[in-house]
Amino acid sequence: MEQIKQINLNYIFLWIVIGLVLSILYTILDLPFSLYTFFCIVFAAIIFRQEQKIRKITKNGGKECNELMEFLAELRHWYYVYSDVEEAVQTAIDTLEETSIIRKLKELFQALIQKEDKPFLTQNRILYLIYINCKITMEYGDCLEQGKSVFVKNLGELQEELQVQKKHFMLRRHAYLGIIPVAVIPIYTLPLIRKWCCENLPELEQLYDGRYGILAVFGLGFLSCFIYIILCFFRYPEGLSVMRHPTAERLVQLEQWTKWLDIYKEKYKEEMKLLKKKLASAGDLFELNIYLTLQIIYAIFGAVMIIMIWILVGGFFGIWLTAALLATSIGIRIPKVLLGIQEFLYKKNREQEAAQFQGIAGMMMGMSRVSVYELLEAMEETAICYKALLRRCLLALPYDEVEALKQAAKEAEECKCMKRLLENLMMCDKLGPILALEEASKERKFYIELFIEEEKQKLEDQAAIAGLIAFIPFSAVVVFYLIVPFVYESLKELGEISSEFYT
Numbered sequence: 001m002e003q004i005k006q007i008n009l010n011y012i013f014l015w016i017v018i019g020l021v022l023s024i025l026y027t028i029l030d031l032p033f034s035l036y037t038f039f040c041i042v043f044a045a046i047i048f049r050q051e052q053k054i055r056k057i058t059k060n061g062g063k064e065c066n067e068l069m070e071f072l073a074e075l076r077h078w079y080y081v082y083s084d085v086e087e088a089v090q091t092a093i094d095t096l097e098e099t100s101i102i103r104k105l106k107e108l109f110q111a112l113i114q115k116e117d118k119p120f121l122t123q124n125r126i127l128y129l130i131y132i133n134c135k136i137t138m139e140y141g142d143c144l145e146q147g148k149s150v151f152v153k154n155l156g157e158l159q160e161e162l163q164v165q166k167k168h169f170m171l172r173r174h175a176y177l178g179i180i181p182v183a184v185i186p187i188y189t190l191p192l193i194r195k196w197c198c199e200n201l202p203e204l205e206q207l208y209d210g211r212y213g214i215l216a217v218f219g220l221g222f223l224s225c226f227i228y229i230i231l232c233f234f235r236y237p238e239g240l241s242v243m244r245h246p247t248a249e250r251l252v253q254l255e256q257w258t259k260w261l262d263i264y265k266e267k268y269k270e271e272m273k274l275l276k277k278k279l280a281s282a283g284d285l286f287e288l289n290i291y292l293t294l295q296i297i298y299a300i301f302g303a304v305m306i307i308m309i310w311i312l313v314g315g316f317f318g319i320w321l322t323a324a325l326l327a328t329s330i331g332i333r334i335p336k337v338l339l340g341i342q343e344f345l346y347k348k349n350r351e352q353e354a355a356q357f358q359g360i361a362g363m364m365m366g367m368s369r370v371s372v373y374e375l376l377e378a379m380e381e382t383a384i385c386y387k388a389l390l391r392r393c394l395l396a397l398p399y400d401e402v403e404a405l406k407q408a409a410k411e412a413e414e415c416k417c418m419k420r421l422l423e424n425l426m427m428c429d430k431l432g433p434i435l436a437l438e439e440a441s442k443e444r445k446f447y448i449e450l451f452i453e454e455e456k457q458k459l460e461d462q463a464a465i466a467g468l469i470a471f472i473p474f475s476a477v478v479v480f481y482l483i484v485p486f487v488y489e490s491l492k493e494l495g496e497i498s499s500e501f502y503t
Contacts (some may be wrong), residue, residue: 065166067099125382183470187224188479211313234466248293294335300329350385354418
């Protein structure tokens, strides 16, 4: 609780500092405070918070990989010395007291000696696999594969995966340098552009203060926010899969709100069935009730934005009412767009996640007495795209193992890699885990060799597309806040001169 309070105080302090800095800047430049200034303060705070989050993820990711590789090297060494997992883990942790992950390692050790799963371990896939490797070896003992320890072999394979992850973080960290400033700075130049334009053509003052100026500022501000969100998805695609919707989640917890949603779902049964399939095809990344609540929230937000503009601009109510209905219609469709993006990312990342499952299967197949249930549980704990599918499979597994795996393989039919892995699991009882999962182990080695080059090329392609997208706000500001006012005023004066000439 104290930590949460400290975080909230940090955010409040951050907003105050940004507000003071921008207020001083606007005072120096002799610019009036307005709704535009308030938008700039809020937008700057959002950008700072998001950039801090993404930078921390990419920066700390590589550092954590190095420290985990060091821990695995120490663990392997002390396991040779003691031939006991518990003593090896404790000694390896004692040698790494100065590292930033020491708290996580100590919590891992506590989970091992208390023999109970800890939810925090699943936040880091490699850390969770280290825990599973140690836990199963402590319970069932180590075994030999071609005269070598399976536990030690698994530690070596985890080091290989950490090396791959480290290179991935380094590539991502440098792929988007310089793109964000190009996208977000133009919206902060509007007062300077206006000042320069009015000094050169004083007649433009009336245009900037009128309806066109207000609508242009609203439109360019909205466009800048939208482009920045898209660029964040490019830089941190995993963020969409773990995106939280706190307002929607709070509403769904209300009993009366849930009753209204149940009435709506009962009224439109067929549409809800199709929507459930759509959500499943996107990996069940948010629930049906959350989706419906988001539609209402975005619809209300769209209508409120138009009403605010109408209050500021004025004009014929009928036109603005039509615009509000249009904004409501667009708002209802925003969750559909988010769902489409999630489905795209899901299809794009599921092959990679299935390949990671092959690594889990290859690591666990040589362990003595390991069960299909334990293997699927390890996969489900570290899954994003296939979490819902694996959870359903785990629930059905105790009743009929083969049928549960068949159903899961059928649902994963679009991903051949995942389908083959589930089909191989069906053969574990007949052939044993080593023979049944030998194919998965071989494919994992091929995946490690291929992944780095594919990731590098993918990031280069995405960075090129993101670079083009980042120039959209700059182009829009130049066109709609600089060129259009000059052209409009020039044509207006030309029309006045022409009318005077003919009269």
